[in-house]
Amino acid sequence: MQAAAKTKVLDAPTMYRILFAISLGHFLNDSMQAVVPAVFPILERSMSLSYTQVGWIAFALNMTSSIMQPVFGFYTDKKPAPFLLPLGMFSSLLGMLGLAFAPNFYVVILSVLFIGLGSAVFHPEGARVAYMAAGTKRGLAQAIYQVGGNTGNAMAPLFTVLIFVPLGQIGATWFTGLAVIGVILLSYVSGWYKRELTAGAARAKKKGTQSGGELSRQVKFAVVLLIFLVFARSWYSAGIGNFYQFYLIEHYGLSIKSAQYYVFAFMIAGVLGTFFGGPLADRFGKRNIILLSMIGSAPLALLLPYVPLMLVVPLFLCIGFILSSSFSVTVVYAQELMPGKVGMVSGLIVGLAFGMGALGAVVLGKLADLYSLGFIMTFCSFLPLLGVLSWLLPKDASAVK
Template structure:
């Protein structure tokens, strides 16, 4: 380790988490992902019925939502690494919520996709700046802080399906317009942190020259592949579980989705804390190795045991969610916003592409075949993660 690196690490040693900032970022992440990754997949059944869509067309809605967010996140990350624009933190949350609200009055499939794209772009603008803010507020507790931030998003994703019956039971899709007041309320929540973010970003820019580490492009590409496999599995379960459990009511199947994603939110939080102790790579490989054998039991259980399997499955699949963000920031220490955009955006976009592929599989072979594929994806991800660079080797502390 070089003298300059050691000096930088000594400066940042034992810096506590700025909890007010972290919990604000987490709350805003909850609102953003409540409507994007939470409600959009859960609304597919209703969009399909209202507009008489095929499985493939229905999956295209998820693709548009996730691909716009995925493509834009790294772009926003690159732009804001050069010149931070902290106002995107507030504007992004507003656009993601308001865009989905407008789908409630979309007159056609084309308009529906347009409003979904607006929501996805809002999410894409939000994530890099919010994740950078969480990084700056984390002190030396990167895994723990990132876990708090990410668990907000995963909790939003978990509660998204539960909001559907609440909003739509009496009003139909027009009930989504009730999200507009929520979009307005998101402005004061997020705006309170903009002054602090501006100050921290300027301070980080002054320290950036002290970072001696180099970006590990090959490792970042390998990690993106792991994230893609995990995302295909995660989103595939969320989208196709209601169809797989077609013998149940929509409310019952969406409750099972809540169990899966809610367990994932818990896994995200605990996984982030554990990763600070045992290492990022060990946590990632171990958690995904658990997921496959558990998932393969799903077709053979029912009732209470279905809930148990989904609890363990969700926990293990998403235990590495915040871990991959921190891992990417270690691999790309000179481009923190880009690292955040890639680690979150790659998963979001890949999940959308995977949902269309799985929709085609479902149309041809049936939904049961989809779940067979989904159960094997974590195993493939674990094997690939095993060959990632060792995160336990000392690396420079990234400050921006």
């Protein structure tokens, strides 16, 4: 019965229209999140924020999202809830309105909590939709889904240049329109999701019985190690995404506007790495891609703080692509470690691990205030070296046994 259920899943067609729709929804959701770091330079000057306060804003956003993601994931593994997709986007809409008109640091914090909650609601169910629509192409499907989110995050520097520099904080009102589009789009996806749940009720029961066994010690170790690796990668991304723009302004003398293009190069390279990493993992193995992405980016990350400005973009393109090539792969790898727990896996890998990485925003902000931006850039450069621990992960064949 177990083998038959597995064959039935593997024979399912890949639903590209749903994959691209949920990827677009992921793009819109993470664009809402990208508004927060995009407005940092504006808020830092208009509200006279310290780097520690900037770190706390990033912490509030990411920790709300991350802590709640496993909670929603655990709940929806037992009782899938398609309506949570548009509801999460509506929460982000409220956060955008609050951020646009926030008069002080505390209202900013409250606003980003709504954005973080919207993201926490969206991600587990979004990952489940991608899983259900994947058919035989798990790596590609997860790459399509994740590339939408990474593209949304990558837009932060452009939002700064095109919206917040000319318009200021009030520019956040523009994103309420995107949120409305997101609510409509995700309502459509939720309709397909609900119909699929109804049509596949018997299959879902078989999956539930299949995943009810106790996790082995090897699997538990692999999941904890995987979370730690994503945690380390997130600390590096926190340093680049939240503070490298200030490092460019202080160390190289760039303007706010010019600095954004350098950070954008890192982020857009990460989008490409996310997309190509999925198909590469389908061909060469998920564990191999995870190992390569961390070890391959480490030497380049170590060089970054010491190179002249003309080499920053080439290094960023290489680091962003290599480091993010395992972004979607870690999710699929974890799903195979814990079959039947798609929402929980999304919450742990995309949510909790990244949110714990958001602690880095607070720690790095405090270190920047105590020491210097140069110090935290040097500190971050050593983080990809922790990727050597990925050698301890089980190979793909043993991971799914």
